[in-house]
Amino acid sequence: MMKKTFKRGVHPLHSQHGGKAPTRNLETREYVSDTVIISMAMNIGAPATPCVKKGDQVLMGQVIGNANGFVSVPVHASVSGEVIAVDKIPYLGNEPVMAVTIKNDFADTWCELKPLGNVEQVDPSLIIPAIRDAGITGMGGASFPTHVKLTFKEGAKCDTILVNGAECETHLTADHRLMLENGRRIVDGLRAAMRATGVEKGIIAIEDNKPDAIQAMKKAAEGRQGVYIQALRTKYPQGGEKQLIEAVTGRQVPAGKLPLDCGVVVLNTGTCAAIADAIIDGKPLISRITTVTGCVRTPSNLKLRIGTIVEDAIGACGGFSQEPGKIFFGGAMTGICIPNIYVPMAKSTNGIVVLNEKEGKSKEESPCIRCGRCVAACPIGLNPYLIKVAADKSDFEAADKLHVNDCMLCGSCAYACPSRRWLTPSFKFAKDKLAAQAKAKGGAK
């Protein structure tokens, strides 16, 4: 069978196996830290409201933050122990967020769980409420609440659920390890999502740089109704929602539309496993596999409780092996830099990558030579060099006309640029400014 892929794209860190080699063949280890700081704003949409106070004893899996509205999910305690602070902390965004700090008593006493049983027998109408109550958000990075994704608007037609096992980002092997070690759970989660939405076909898409994962998933999916495995030719950014849809189904999601508009819903492998945990065991989302790699002594895949502080996670990997220059959540292409090592990880933190000072230093940009490599790399088909000119002049209207809002900030253009132009940061700048302008306009009306 010919392997499928999307148009354009790049091969970041190709000569170094995408930086994945150090963690690829290591089994996931569980690590539980002494203290966790659980942010209330881990999902896109309204943040949760804390419902515990300082001094409370909480059990593992207990709700500590209530959801606000439909596009919001509850937050659960990831350890059992005592709440030692409910306070605002500076986090990765502009504004400080509410967070609950829990001191771990290492008893791991679960609160009362309500398992629904086998995914093939459970009443389909109970699945989506269970997903919401388990606090499940997209675990690939965007943190969109999963129950919202699976609740279709009237008239929307969906024929396929895609499971994103591409893991095209550099350095990360968390999804890879999950597929090898817990493939059945991913298939269970996919089946639950299929039954809840009445979709007949589920495709698990995996890049061909993970042949062992493809084999493992084929085995796990044996005999399961409507579940298929699709191998993809390795390329970045295949794990982007719209690129994955193009690669697997050949359909293109139009500008400004959602995947559902072309009949597809995309879930991450981690999300699927979390759905299975929520249905079969009744367990909420309180831990996830995170790749900790780069300049640490023993790069590993750790199963971390949500809210583990980066310092502890790095400590669990033997500490820094070199003087750190930059640390970020996620892979090298789309990761977000963190200000210090006392920041807690969230539900969407799939990797903690440490670069040394030399690697972490931003390069000076030089003038555009009009070579067009950015255009050849852009998976969406934009003109990055033109948008950059508009964004640098703060001409956001022109940037909007060049469809900067369709840019997903994958960084392929900046990676391909021989002049090391700061393309992606300027697009983010323009997108933020346009969003602020739109908000101001909406407010004025």
Added chain:
Amino acid sequence: MMTIVYAVVLLGGLGLIFGAVLSFASKKFHVEVDERVEQVRACVAGANCGACGYPGCDGFAQAVVDGKAPINGCSPAGAKGAREIGKIMGQEAEVSEKLVARVLCQGEKGIAKDRYLYDGYKSCASAAGLAGGPKDCRFACIGLGDCQDKCAFDAITMKNGIAVIDPDKCTSCGACVKACPRSVIKLMPLSQKVIVRCRNSDVARVAKASCMDACIGCGRCKKTCQHDAIVVENGYARILPEKCTGCGECAAVCPCNCITVE
């Protein structure tokens, strides 16, 4: 010989015909231009800064003559400009006090604590979006020069990590106020000489930990002031310009050096 004569006659004749048509057209299709527009245009600052809200200085001059814009609408031209425009328009200009943009932050390098070293896109707005900005204080001037880029009068310089505005060059157009993602810049009357240069509304413990010169809202200035010209709101002091006499006693007692007297 005759060829030259033909050419001269032909071209000369054509020239005469076109000249006649043009002169006829210029008389027939003459557009009445209000000469006051030109005069008003000469009085405004001419920086096309957009502070008045009209598309450039030409748009403003037209709007003044049409009676749509106030005659003191050009803040860069100031009181002098408003008076001149008033003369042209035959109105008495209501001259408001000259304003000037002030940076309400003293968080220079070494005074405000750094949260991290910013190594990204050179824009305050971008830096502010990354983990609350490179300085520990979330109200501080970031110092990457978004205001400087927008200033049409070259009044802003970046010194030691914060913006410094030259009051002589500032025309109070307000472009910097709009550009600042932290709202650190405020327009104040030029006559106000005593200024609280901080607007950190965090509790005192947090504010002091993030910056040596942060206002902690202790209220000593308020107690010292004999003219009731200081209010302490949202955790920081503010001076009421209409009551302040500029004595500067508050600055002398401030334990955090955040009140300056010019």
